Amino acid sequence: MNANASIDAPARQRTTAAPLLEVRGLTVAYGKAQVVHDVAFHVRRGEFAVLLGRNGAGKTTILQAISALLPKRGGQLTFAGADVSANDAPEMVRAGVIHVLEGHRVFTSLSVEDNLLLGTFARNRRGDRTKLARVYDLFPVLAERRHLQASRLSGGQQQILAVAQGVIGEPKLLILDEPSRGLAPIVVDQILQVARQLCDAGIAVLLVEQLVREALKYADYCYLLETGRIVGEGTSSEVQGGDALQRAFLGH
Numbered sequence: 001m002n003a004n005a006s007i008d009a010p011a012r013q014r015t016t017a018a019p020l021l022e023v024r025g026l027t028v029a030y031g032k033a034q035v036v037h038d039v040a041f042h043v044r045r046g047e048f049a050v051l052l053g054r055n056g057a058g059k060t061t062i063l064q065a066i067s068a069l070l071p072k073r074g075g076q077l078t079f080a081g082a083d084v085s086a087n088d089a090p091e092m093v094r095a096g097v098i099h100v101l102e103g104h105r106v107f108t109s110l111s112v113e114d115n116l117l118l119g120t121f122a123r124n125r126r127g128d129r130t131k132l133a134r135v136y137d138l139f140p141v142l143a144e145r146r147h148l149q150a151s152r153l154s155g156g157q158q159q160i161l162a163v164a165q166g167v168i169g170e171p172k173l174l175i176l177d178e179p180s181r182g183l184a185p186i187v188v189d190q191i192l193q194v195a196r197q198l199c200d201a202g203i204a205v206l207l208v209e210q211l212v213r214e215a216l217k218y219a220d221y222c223y224l225l226e227t228g229r230i231v232g233e234g235t236s237s238e239v240q241g242g243d244a245l246q247r248a249f250l251g252h
């Protein structure tokens with residue numbers, strides 16, 4: 001990754017919408033090793049927010065603490081105006097937080113369509129075919145391959161399917177943990193474009209990404225994480241080339 005590369009981030013303003021997710025004083029530890037320290041940030045309704053940081057900075061840990069896949073040592077979470085700090089993982093999903101896990105793989109022995117139908121169970125506990133059409137509109141590559149076994153998709157297409165499986169659950173906030181990992185740049189671009197479209201349709205996205213340039217091209221607002229602490233924030237155009245971005249990635 002090259003944080004020095006010129007970044008052609010469009011000059012977006014932060015939306016004035018109300019906060020959807022608010023994280024305050026978040027602390028997370030693995031046993032005695034505290035890896036997230038008093039982290040505070042928020043994602044507004046319909047906003048595309050990105051959390052950037054080097055390997056091991058604590059990005060995945062923060063996302064997993066938000067969706068209650070990891071216990072919080074301390075801190076408060078508010079979602080859509082309600083205190084959700086004590087929610088368990090299924091309660092977070094029902095509240096509208098859907099998390100596409102890092103390295104998420106789909107069920108390769110099932111068809112594309114059956115993978116999507118599984119995604120509809122996230123919040124409704126039933127396979128709801130009426131939602132397929134909207135997702136196929138967003139992801140034409142999946143529409144063309146709906147009856148194929150997912151094992152026949154390329155790695156990039158499987159990742160798109162994983163994202164689509166999250167989208168079909170109708171999140172208010174979609175959490176994406178490095179959807180680009182292992183993918184060709186053109187596929188990464190497609191996935192981030194879809195994330196942008198979702199935000200433009202009113203769904204908030206919280207993305208973790210290593211590809212700084214790509215993320216800043218599409219995101220509205222950026223938080224920079226360095227060894228478990230937020231060290232900078234701003235709109236994509238504000239943070240590009242800034243000291244905090246350099247530090248978060250280059251460590252100086």
Ligand SMILES: Nc1ncnc2c1ncn2[C@@H]1O[C@H](COP(=O)(O)OP(=O)(O)OP(=O)(O)O)[C@@H](O)[C@H]1O
Nearest residue numbers: 030033035053054055056057058059060061062210
């Ligand atoms: N299960 C675990 N047990 C102990 N330590 C862990 C565990 N998972 C992560 N860590 C440590 O916590 C810190 C943060 O890890 P995390 O996976 O959140 O980072 P990340 O920013 O997502 O990194 P990457 O870019 O590699 O995905 C790292 O020092 C990591 O070694």
Ligand SMILES: [Mg+2]
Nearest residue numbers: 059060061102
């Ligand atoms: Mg990670």
